[in-house]
Amino acid sequence: MARFDYLEPRSLDEALRMLADGGNSTRLVAGSTDFLVRWRTGVWRPDSVVCMQHVPGLDHITWNPDDGLSIGAMATVQDIEQNGDVRSRYPALVAGATAFAGVQVRNLATVAGNVCNASPAGDTLPALLAYNAQCRIIGTGGERWLPMDEVFVAPGRTALESGEILTEIRLPPPAENTGGLYIKHSPRGAMDISAVGVASVVSLNADGTCASARIALGAVAPTPMRAYGAEGRLVGQIPDAANIAEAGRLAAQSCNPIADVRSGADYRREMVRVLTERTLSHAVATAGNPPSYDDIRRLAVQTAW
């Protein structure tokens, strides 16, 4: 429980300056839900902490048909879970949000913090990957955009440079006839870190074939990852039971899980297969016809089907 200076910038510029001044001994925080745990256990010992709570203009969630969804860096997981636009257009992200921790933590935790924390088990990350999200990153040198699947480098490490801030996450508008779901596999119905998480987002052509399929896996590799092989198997195909089963098998093959207190490696791999099938089947079944929030919530967290 080391002591630190607590800094509250009132603008992004000020925040960037504080980060630049503090260098490696400064830590940026948003909701602090990851920060406080690591500080208390001594894993992180910054000399100063820069808190973004009072930087204006970062807590928005907006949607428009051209740009899609824009999530500000201070928008919380609870904001996402409760947002009508997100609920009707990005069900897999709602599933990730509702499966996340419990209400108290969701009220503090930010989606951007979930990204920057880069845990392989982060619950919003598979959906962000499956929706092809883009990250807007600013630094003292200016601004850049990075696709989500280039953000995660290693457990707890992102492609952000020291002193950079993720200010906005953007999800392109979904194509017509798109469906999606995230399922979190954990022994408990809430307040649990995922043993495995799988998000699938499928867009169908008028003839019933897959225009696109994106499958993202959590907690089964050093970073959240896309299952490109499994996706490729579906594009241009009718997503029938046989093709979905094959995609599940390929997704399971593509991951690289570890064994830990939560689960063995083989079991994780098998769960990737099962959850890939389940999320894909649901995505196909609900394409263009989004499920109710209650259904999303039930499917995302129920322990047994």
Place this chain on the structure above:
Amino acid sequence: MTTATQFKVLEQNHPRVDAYEKVTGRAAYASDVYLPGMLACKLLPSARNHARIVSIDTGEAAALPGVRAVITGTDFPDIRFGSGALRDRYVMPREVVNFVGEPIAAVAADDEATAQEAIELIKVEYEDIPSVVNPLSAMVEGAASVHPELESYEGYGFTLGHNVSTLLDADRGDVEQAFRDADVVVEDVYRSQGINQGFLEPMACVADVEPSGRLVVYASTQGPYQIRAGLAAVLEMPVSRIRIVPMELGGGFGAKLRLAFEAFPALLAMRTGRPVKLVNTREEVFTMNGPRLPVTNYVRSGVMNDGTIVAREAYTIFDVGAYLGAGPNSGIGHGIGAYRIPNFRLRSYGVYTNKIYVGSYRASGVADMTFAVESHMDHIAQQIGMDPYDLRLHNALREGDVSVSGAVVPSNGLIETLEAIKEKMEWPRQLEDGHGLGLALCEWRSGSGPSTAAISVNDDGTVSLLTGSTDISGSDTSLAAIAAEALGIPMGSVIVAKRDTDMAPYTGQSGGSRVVYSQGTAVQRAAEDTVQKLMALAAERLGVPEDALGCEDGRVYVMDNEPQGLTFAQLAAASITSRGGPIIGTAALSSMPYTPVFATQAAEVKVDRDTGQIKLLRYVQAQDVGVAINPMAVEGQLDGGVVQGIGRALTEDQQFDPDNGAVRNPSFASYLMPLAIDLPEIEDVLIRVPAEDGPFGARAVAEPPGFGPPAAIANAVYDAVGVRVKQLPLSGERVLAALNGDYDEIPFDVEALRLAEGII
């Protein structure tokens, strides 16, 4: 027998007597104690699981500004103490550490951050000693010794060889012959996991030395007199020099029955002359304070084709970790379950390993035994093609049978609990695919031990009740209800005194299902004593013989002439100048007769065949409570116990590193207790066959609810998908492995154990 309708106070719901304090946050817990000049204490955990301490350099820590004292093991008197049957440990190790996490130094500083900083400046040089982590390996010749000097320890009764701290046995009849005569022999090995008590409030205490040199400790404890005795032993002080003030208890479940960490702030307070507070972190609770450790259970039964169980053999290996923090004694009596089995051989081994020492938890060991015995019952039923319900009914203990300990089973409601569950669950029932039902019987006994109570009558006709028992799960409210019933006054007229070890008479711990049953009996008797004194005084004042008087509604009256009488208030006022002086009723007892508690539980589950995960759809329990002192509190106990049992069944699992025994998941983020979302509504049926003893016929309630869920759920899983998982928790991973046919039986060399005793 008294029936429910005859009661004026009992059998009705009463909110807790301390409800206002609790809901307004005013109730004071040990961490709420702030004394002037108070220092903060932090502990240094051992980094090794078996090592000689070559040196501990505390110089830099002691020199840090704000640090007031640093202590290590050698600062304590050179005295071994024990919290189980054996004196096998030092309060802080002097030369050798025995588990990762064992506190080896303590610091008192002006604030917590400084104390923690100082802890990190302490340098320890270790020299590793061979260690052993798995209890089955620890019993083998040539295994590393956890306690090489075991045989010299006070309390050690057997020379059993490797690392066996205790061996308990119970035998009856001709076991070998009965197995030869049996139509079918069924054999199983079960294993249950490490379990943390999971109480909400971490250990906390404040130690203060009064100017006279007397030590005062404010503590979160179930056993103030037991802490006093423990402190007296390790500090070499007479108990009269120590006062324990038990604060509100934020849960204990057995973990706070004995001396925990109180000696560290106590010695630091003695060194610095200032009050010292220690509030443990959750991680410290997980890594320093004894949980339950894994149990391996070998069970074999000889059964006749009609379902009669004629023989039982059970070998139970209790991993006790580094020290015997709690004995395996609770386990031994439960090897035959709630059944009449004429021939048995039961053995419980307590085996040392280099991991955190074993502690107590809600009838230590019995939940493990019940998982084995009740899963085994279903296995037997399956082997002989009998319905599991019928098998249980056929073998269930009846009045007049003899329990394992040799006591005759008195009247009880076991059969009624079975029948109630059959009706409520509509057993047997055809279910959809993947769904299943399972049963478990639970048995325990009402807790005994020294109990005392005093009741004084106040000027306004209310009474003050004084006992030495710490309130646990609303026990104060139940004691008040017993006093009110016995005195014939409303609940609101009973004041429950806050107490400490100077003020209240000696009593046993608040644990083991004994407070309401034993302590409650003392309260009932003290109330009766009070009534007798009130009647005697009234007889004197009214000029009538005592047997002409009645006592009701806070008033003593002449039975032939009801208007003539005196209220308790009038009598209390009169007593001040009376011959006998102010009215005070007292009672004390040392033990209570054997009074069993029985319950039947049933689970309905759905199993996900692809993930192996279990969804609990329904949970029903019927328990014979004798008389429900406070039905709301009884149901609270029943529900809480079942929820703990469901955690044991499905998700809770304190894991240990196979190499160094360190706790792998010392946090509630990875030690998964069930949440509301994971639970069905728990349905309770209270069966009321009054106990022959106990307050107004009440039986103990607390422990049995937690025993049943692992077996009931495992049996339901078998019913649902036809696989039997013999290892807890019943994780998706294990169930799926079983469904895929690659589930390994647990290896167990029972021959070696029989041979060691000369049984061929």
